[in-house]
Amino acid sequence: MAKTKLPSPCIDVCKFRREGHCIGCSMTKGQKKMFKSLKKPEFQEEFLRMLVHQQSDMGRYTHWTPAYLKKLKKKTGRTVLPV
Incomplete structure (x- = not known):
């Protein structure tokens, strides 16, 4: 199965x-730009x-996983984080 963009x-x-x-997500502005430049799904998964x-190290990001899983399911049909 081919990997799809995240x-x-x-x-x-x-x-x-x-x-x-x-x-909301723990990314910096630079990291947001970096993610947009990643074209291969493998690189996106590594990101x-x-x-x-990073969220684990910083703490207080428990809200992100359910919010991202909802977005992931809506856009790709996947229901599990690819990490």
Whole structure:
């Protein structure tokens, strides 16, 4: 089965209040631009792994997983994080 592109990890909160990190997804503005430039699904999956690790290190991002899974299901039909 061919891998499909993943939707952005952004969950449309976009408030950069945690030392330059979004309170919704933990990405910085630079990371958001970087994700958009990743064309191969393998690279996008690796980025998601990094992001989940970053969220774990920073704490207080338990809201992201359910929000992203909802977005992932709507856009790709997948119901499991590819990490």
